[in-house]
Amino acid sequence: MKIGRIILLFAIWCSLLALVAACGGPSGPQIEIEGAWARPSPKMAGAGAAYMVIKNTGGEDDKLLSGETPAAEVVELHESYMDENQVMHMRAVEGGYIQIPAGGQVELKPGGYHIMLIKLVEPLEAGTTIPLTLRFEKSGEIEIEVPVSEGPPQ
Amino acid sequence: MGDRKGRGKLGLILIGALALIVVLAGAAFLVGRALQPYNLHAVELDPPRPAPDFTLISARTGQPVSLQDFRGKVVLLYFGYTTCPDVCPATLSDYKQVYEILGDKTRDVQFLWVTVDPERDTPAKMEDYVSHFNSEFLGLIPPSAEDLARVAQAYNIYYERHDYGSGAGYLMDHTATVALIDPAGMWRGIIPFRADPQEIADDIEYLLREGR
Numbered sequence: 422m423k424i425g426r427i428i429l430l431f432a433i434w435c436s437l438l439a440l441v442a443a444c445g446g447p448s449g450p451q452i453e454i455e456g457a458w459a460r461p462s463p464k465m466a467g468a469g470a471a472y473m474v475i476k477n478t479g480g481e482d483d484k485l486l487s488g489e490t491p492a493a494e495v496v497e498l499h500e501s502y503m504d505e506n507q508v509m510h511m512r513a514v515e516g517g518y519i520q521i522p523a524g525g526q527v528e529l530k531p532g533g534y535h536i537m538l539i540k541l542v543e544p545l546e547a548g549t550t551i552p553l554t555l556r557f558e559k560s561g562e563i564e565i566e567v568p569v570s571e572g573p574p575q
Numbered sequence: 576m577g578d579r580k581g582r583g584k585l586g587l588i589l590i591g592a593l594a595l596i597v598v599l600a601g602a603a604f605l606v607g608r609a610l611q612p613y614n615l616h617a618v619e620l621d622p623p624r625p626a627p628d629f630t631l632i633s634a635r636t637g638q639p640v641s642l643q644d645f646r647g648k649v650v651l652l653y654f655g656y657t658t659c660p661d662v663c664p665a666t667l668s669d670y671k672q673v674y675e676i677l678g679d680k681t682r683d684v685q686f687l688w689v690t691v692d693p694e695r696d697t698p699a700k701m702e703d704y705v706s707h708f709n710s711e712f713l714g715l716i717p718p719s720a721e722d723l724a725r726v727a728q729a730y731n732i733y734y735e736r737h738d739y740g741s742g743a744g745y746l747m748d749h750t751a752t753v754a755l756i757d758p759a760g761m762w763r764g765i766i767p768f769r770a771d772p773q774e775i776a777d778d779i780e781y782l783l784r785e786g787r
Contacts, residue, residue, distance in 0.1 A: 460664050460665075460668070461707075462660075462664075462707075463657070463703050463704045463706075463707035463708075464703050464707070465657070465699065465700045465703040465704065466657060466660075466703075466704060466707075467657075467658055467743065468658055468659075468660035468743050469660050470660040470661045470664070494742070495742030495743075497741060497742060497743075499660075499661070499741075501661045501662050503751065503768060506733065506750065507750055507751060507752045507765075507767060507768065508733045508748055508749065508750045508751070509662045509748065509749060509750070509751040509768065510737075510748045511659070511661060511662065511746050511748070512737075512739070512746075513739065513741060531661055531662070531664075531665035531769070532661065532662060532665060532768060532769060535660070535661050537660050537661070537741075537743065538660070539660075539741070539742040539743045540742065540743075571668065572668075
């Protein structure tokens, strides 16, 4: 009697485990960063920008919240956008984050989203790279090396 | 016999006439193509109007500079500011490419960059910024807020200061187009943000050819 109950409980426990294993696989965001680059900056320029494609191959949305680099004192997430009169506006991103949808990607590019590097410690020199730590809401910190070049990597 | 000869002659005449028609049509096509007006890639001003003159301060020499000084050249007039990390470098980088495409012809071209942020953009900063892209670009500083307002208005350039606590200080919204002015001082077109450098170079080459 007692042994029968133990076996039953064990069987239930096993099936629950199998269920979790089957369903829990691809959940959560999966962030990949490609094609990062930052434009070389004039010597006296106080600010620069970094661009990249942020992919989320996971099953859940994530948010890019902030960044940090030894190359600049301040890092802000900004967005340039053009209105119908060809006027360019630049703002900190709405809500303070960039949404990276599940199964989708967001391109950071000139004239759009960019990571603004403010108060550059020294000018961004073509051919060098700068380390950049990106902080995501769910994926946590991701560290990348950003090549300084005139355009995105080919 | 004579009838046959006559028909042979007629055939020759017909072939000759046909050949003539083909040659003439070909010539007409070529002439027509040569005479066909070139359509600018830029948004054309129709009709073109005299580009409003201005006098601003050269960031390179500290001396006053007028649009008139560049008569005989194609002038590209852009407005921006040096704290701009995205749109302005993208544009200056595009025009750097335009200069590279044009090669020697740039002696008849002048890219001008007017700051909409004279409060922070010192001559040294402007000169450093433009020469980073191309040493032939020229930074211009309006001597007063009124001068800036006047030249911006003349070229339909909107600009506005926004201060919302960025670490970069205040930011400027501004129209991101480039005015295209021909060697005769006529304002011919408006080049949109991120236009193809090759198409911009084609427009400039056309205006230089036309001016000759």
